[in-house]
Amino acid sequence: MSETGQIGSANPETICAGAGVAADKAHASVAPPLHLSANYAFADPTEKPPFDYSRSGNPTRAQLERALADLEGAASGVITASGMAALDLVLCLAKPGELVLAPHDCYGGTHRLLNARANRGHFELAFVDQTDPIALKAAFESKPKLVLIETPSNPLLRITDISACVALAKACGAITVADNTFLSPALQRPLDLGVDVVVHSTTKFINGHSDVVGGAVLARDAELGEELAWWANCTGVTGAPFDSFLTLRGLRTLFPRIERQQATAGRVVEALAADARVAKVFYPGLTSHPGHNIARTQQKGFGSMFSVEFVEGVDAVELLRRLSIFTIAESLGGFESLVCVPATMTHAAMTPEARAEAGISDRLVRFSIGLEHEEDLVRDIFAALDFAGDGVNDGQVFETKPLGSKAVKQCA
Ligand SMILES: *Cc1c(COP(=O)(O)O)cnc(C)c1O
Numbered sequence: 001m002s003e004t005g006q007i008g009s010a011n012p013e014t015i016c017a018g019a020g021v022a023a024d025k026a027h028a029s030v031a032p033p034l035h036l037s038a039n040y041a042f043a044d045p046t047e048k049p050p051f052d053y054s055r056s057g058n059p060t061r062a063q064l065e066r067a068l069a070d071l072e073g074a075a076s077g078v079i080t081a082s083g084m085a086a087l088d089l090v091l092c093l094a095k096p097g098e099l100v101l102a103p104h105d106c107y108g109g110t111h112r113l114l115n116a117r118a119n120r121g122h123f124e125l126a127f128v129d130q131t132d133p134i135a136l137k138a139a140f141e142s143k144p145k146l147v148l149i150e151t152p153s154n155p156l157l158r159i160t161d162i163s164a165c166v167a168l169a170k171a172c173g174a175i176t177v178a179d180n181t182f183l184s185p186a187l188q189r190p191l192d193l194g195v196d197v198v199v200h201s202t203t204k205f206i207n208g209h210s211d212v213v214g215g216a217v218l219a220r221d222a223e224l225g226e227e228l229a230w231w232a233n234c235t236g237v238t239g240a241p242f243d244s245f246l247t248l249r250g251l252r253t254l255f256p257r258i259e260r261q262q263a264t265a266g267r268v269v270e271a272l273a274a275d276a277r278v279a280k281v282f283y284p285g286l287t288s289h290p291g292h293n294i295a296r297t298q299q300k301g302f303g304s305m306f307s308v309e310f311v312e313g314v315d316a317v318e319l320l321r322r323l324s325i326f327t328i329a330e331s332l333g334g335f336e337s338l339v340c341v342p343a344t345m346t347h348a349a350m351t352p353e354a355r356a357e358a359g360i361s362d363r364l365v366r367f368s369i370g371l372e373h374e375e376d377l378v379r380d381i382f383a384a385l386d387f388a389g390d391g392v393n394d395g396q397v398f399e400t401k402p403l404g405s406k407a408v409k410q411c412a
Helices: 012-017 059-072 083-091 108-119 133-140 162-171 222-235 241-251 254-273 292-298 316-322 352-358 374-388
Strands: 076-080 099-103 124-128 146-150 175-179 197-201 215-219 278-282 305-310 338-340 364-368
Touching: 012 059, 012 254, 059 076, 059 215, 059 241, 076 083, 076 222, 076 241, 083 108, 083 146, 083 175, 083 197, 083 215, 083 222, 099 108, 108 124, 108 146, 124 133, 133 162, 146 162, 162 175, 215 222, 254 278, 254 305, 254 374, 316 364, 316 374
Parallel strands: 099 124, 099 146, 146 175, 175 197
Antiparallel strands: 076 215, 197 215, 278 305, 305 364, 338 364
């Protein structure tokens, strides 16, 4: 085993369980030590050691970089301070005048970052519905330099055909970047489908314990990996060693967490989809989902995220208030089940017009399923729904006030 704890071409479960394990040469510690040092001694002024300064390289961060690169099938990786830092690092690849093509329904913070950078003239920017093959093909006529893919998308779980997107990008020499946060390498490996760079918010499934904000950029090709590492050192977006230490700890249980959370999500979706108060469930595992067949081919599973649009008369705000196991919070992919209203929370950074364009209604509720027992989660949702949706079946429809106002239902 190497100093980064790499175990060659092992199965991904083994890479996770063994990340950084028994790699310590100083004391033979089984769990890896945490290297907090900012700097490293030179044996000789003319010989640069493997690590010299922790902004450019750190042994603890290198273990996480290696593990994630192996899991995604990448040549190398850069661990960043956050998912946004990872995306911003990738945007260093685009010059003024070059076009960045992004999905119209990308993560709210990504939408804001892209607009903010484009407004400063760092690059040209276009958004497109990547699930619409005609619109996508038309968008490629403008010859983008960088194509950002996010599938499944947030919060509507739209599925983009990665291979089709890559084929269009290859034809015009564009670099493809996939945000793989929603599935993690346990369920999707975009580099295998020809994508050049994968980015992650490791804050979500990869750490999985909701106690670290972090990101990763993983490049299929060594040369592009070096360019990204150069920019990471230049701009200083690299992650803190302690964050890498915690994220490595979280990563070891990635597979059992994902498998359990996904199985539970499937059961909760089934229960919800059968209820008359539910207008629509957005989950790629449902055969009715428009991206179901693509998801089946490019994913190893459907994940543990889904969104729900309730019928008119169900007060989404009241529903959230009545939930007791689900915590009302942004973020996703942790051990704990979360619920949010994207319009006022995760996607508040988008203008109402951009949200409407992306199909994100004010009544949409997003769920992230954790490690609690499925029976308890289903019971929690249905108990809340009995309060929030009691105007549906008796024909009385509540006057729903705009989200954000304290007003709730008007008639009992
Ligand atoms: C959370 C998230 C990000 C941003 O990551 P941070 O770690 O919060 O900076 C980017 N993309 C997606 C899909 C996310 O869910």
